[in-house]
Amino acid sequence: MDSINVSELVERLGSDEDAVRKMAVFKLQSNIGDPSFADVFILEGGLTKLRYLTLHATGNTLAYSLASFSRLLEVDKGWEFVNQDLVERVVDLVVTHPLVNILRGAMSILVYIVSHPYTTSNMISQPDSFGFRALEPAMAVHPQFLEMLVSRLSAADHALCANALLLINSLMREAITNASEADWAKFVKRLRDLGVTEAVYALMQSTALQDLSHPLLEFQALTKVLLRKWRDVPVDLEKPEHRRALKGIHLASNPERVTTPVDDGEEGPRKRHNPEKWRRLGFESETPAWEFDEVGYLGMKDLTEYVRLQEDAFQKLLLEQSTKPAEQRCPIARASLAVTSILCEHFEVEKADVDDAKFQLSFESRTTLDKVFKPLILQWPLLHTAGLQAFFRLWQTTGAETEDFMKIAELVRILLEAVVGGATRVSDVHEVEREIRQFELARLRHLQMEVLELTYEGHWGHHLGQIRDELDHEALQFVKEQRIRCLLAGAWFPNGHGHDGDAGAKQGLNPAHSTSQRYAKLAHNRRFLHYADFDIRSDEEPNLEGLHKKIDLTAAVVTSNVSTSSEPNSSTTTLKATHDSVPTRKITIHGYLPSNSRPASPKTHARAGSAVTKTPRKQVTLLTLHPPTHSLAVEWLDGLRMLLNQQSITNETEKLIAMVRDYGLKIRLLNVRFDDMALAGDAPEIPSREGLDEDYYYDVFGN
Incomplete structure (x- = not known):
């Protein structure tokens, strides 16, 4: 600031010559990030002239003005000059302008506007100047804004791509935090329909990860927040969208109506719904809403998505199950909810927090980056479908019955932990699906025993050590x-x-x-x-x-x-x-x-004074x-x-x-010990030996 005359710089910003203004704003962008310089600049009246250039300049002068205004907002100054005119101007630039250096600054300004926290004074004086609501009028004028924003994610310029993703993150975070359930769900659906998930998934697996680490990690954290939000929304059949989703699952099952006899006064037989309308689909009762309590609307979304993508397979499976005894039928709906719960546990949805991105960015190497990023979370529907199909396969292969449901769910959990947890950042999701489908049961059983041993090791490590010593002997x-x-x-x-x-x-x-x-x-x-x-x-x-x-x-x-x-020193x-x-x-x-077969040993004399010894x-x-x-x-x-x-x-x-x-x-x-069984109820009756003699045998191979 000592080498720059702020008064002179402000004066040049208002010059009639474009070259003078360009040079002044060029110098400004490299100094305005200093809070003390910014204070002097505002006191000299420079903010008014900077805002004018932002609204009316063109070319490089506009690019430098946008960058300067963005850095001013970064140091939390100049908010009093943010209004709808400025927002509409910047949104218009994002939609219509082709130059990368202008788009970077424009998107950066929008990021700060959307992310600016609500304070009491702001809400009273300028209730619509910040947050998601600040962009709604401009987005109504430019309905292609979101589409254009998503398209920037494939830009060759990494800085432009990062700014576009930062703005998308800001919009998502603001919508999730402050909008109603219907509004944020609709906004997120619109973004996903435009392909934002596929675009971010490609970026996470690209070589540009280092340059885009901050916005990508924030998007990953926001995805977890979304999943948790959907999970925390209880299924309520009074809500039209919930009722439609459940009805869609029922209709996709190709239900058959049951014909009832003719009652007196009726012209012909009536067809009614199957009395096991919902149990037929794998629910435990005919009032299925309560069964979504653990996974909420997320569970319903996952089941609906599976039915939509696999409708033919879903109908065929139901037809196959209908021919089996009730205890041998795989409960499809319960299995779907179990897989949703397993995925939530695997990706730690409960720990979702947008602020995760702030403290996980102290990366030391590319290897660390690969461990932090989990792009497969963006392929949630495909993972759910693959996990659910694995559930069906294990149920059939093991000949499971209703009482074995939790055992199969545990096998699926171990399977997903092994395959999804073992996948790298660049693993193709289709390869992951294939591995889940082809995972051998014997290998899965081996993993199950390893997990069991580790579990017991964690709880009873000292006792297990003693047991192993005993078993070794x-x-x-x-x-x-x-x-x-x-x-x-x-x-x-x-x-x-x-x-x-x-x-x-x-x-x-x-x-x-x-x-x-x-x-x-x-x-x-x-x-x-x-x-x-x-x-x-x-x-x-x-x-x-x-x-x-x-x-x-x-x-x-x-x-x-x-x-x-072949190994040296091997036993x-x-x-x-x-x-x-x-x-x-x-x-x-x-x-x-x-x-008696050994020849006589010769005797030798030792040194003087020593006794005679034998060989x-x-x-x-x-x-x-x-x-x-x-x-x-x-x-x-x-x-x-x-x-x-x-x-x-x-x-x-x-x-x-x-x-x-x-x-x-x-x-x-x-082994299930007697005292473990006794905890669940009364101790079993001990059989009496009354009337027994020694004339008995053990049926070794009996059941």
Whole structure:
């Protein structure tokens, strides 16, 4: 302000020469945003001349004047010069003028006028100068104003596009806040009919997101506000539009009237409405208005939209349901309301607030932007239809009945959370619909268990940790016992490699001649492993008495020719196998030879003064087994190791332990305890054992 003479600048604004005025207003636009400069400018009488230029100038002089006036309103000054003449002039420019730099300033002025808060003084002195009402007279003169405004959303100039969306947001916010229910609903419908939702959806998925982040996020917040407003409007059949919507649903169902017998005095049979007029459509009663209490008019809108878009499918579904018993029919209307409620929960409609846009704009990167924006909320009708169709599919696939309604609704909630919640900012809505349609039930069940575990983890994390520890131990003991039982059962092993590598053979424990089959079996005391070699494999399994060789396992170690997995330092391993006919799987048992078969140990003298010691015993290979199949190798390798309290090393055993543990946890999570059932009513009667004896059996496979 020190370098600019405000008095001289104001004087030049009133010059007869356009070039002088243009230069003056050009300098003004870069300084008027300073509140102190604005105060001096107004005191010097500059506001009157600026308003004159705004109303009558052309070209760049007009563009600079509009920008200056907009920045003056931004610092909350100059409102006394805002009247209908100014509003009509700016609206006319928005509708008729082609130049981008003029359109930017004009739209910016309208944004401030519409957004200007109502104060007591304003409402008394200028009741129609601000808010949505300030534009109504000008919009009546220019009915194409809204259409032109929406068309600007596809402009190549991002600043113009942003200003157009800011103005649309201001109009929507003002209408929602201050207009009556009928007025704001009509205004929003008009905007949507002009394609504002599709245009904003395209912008949210475009590369111009960074430049348009503020107005786009505000539009997203306003969409949530609208959804909440519709949800909070109770369904009232006294209102014509509500009554028409419900009647439209009924007529679209292709209802058949019931013929009643002829009464005395009547000429012929009469046709009346089906006594289950509304229950037939999936409502719980014949007075359906109360069933919309949770989701209000939003639920009715969603159901109406589904029926309108899927009328043929709706009629076909009703026809199919009519052939089933009542308890097996899918309640279409209830399902629709449930999907609406699920979507409200997913998009957090309850937390809708236009001010969300103000504190969510501290973005650090494009990645953060992608997380904040949820363009799929603008495709609400398509998501509702897809969710409702998924409800029907799950109902049919699972064979659900009326009492299973909430279970199917929970599955749909998990499905929508997974697909819609997992979609990115640029995900195509049709791809999302397709994924919802094709989502496999088995995968959905898996997600359901994960959600259940997380839910319980959040509430009972400490207790679940204890349960998992218990189940880990139980699963390990279960699998250990299963593997050891395989050893107790015994198995045949080919001797394709001979047993010249066995130290036991060299010491006389094994026969000197080569045989083709070896049979091994664990003793019942689980201490000794008995085995013998045979020329041929007999059909009958040898008993322990026929296995004249045995190994004491109390101090044995089991190894195998296994390779580590592809991951370094992995505890899971995979047995080797080749395409040769000769088995290459090998399990080796190391231990100590019996004392009577060990040669005398030489005595050595230690250093002077030390006692005479014996040579330490060394472990040798006691037995080598060549499992013919992979499964047998896994059972015997880990069975022997677990018997000796060594760590199991095969991937199959680890998976089996994990599966047993997980199933145990799921069974416990899904278990309905007696005390939980008792909370809902009286405790069930305990059956009496009177008259029972020991002559009974368990029907394991009974219902």
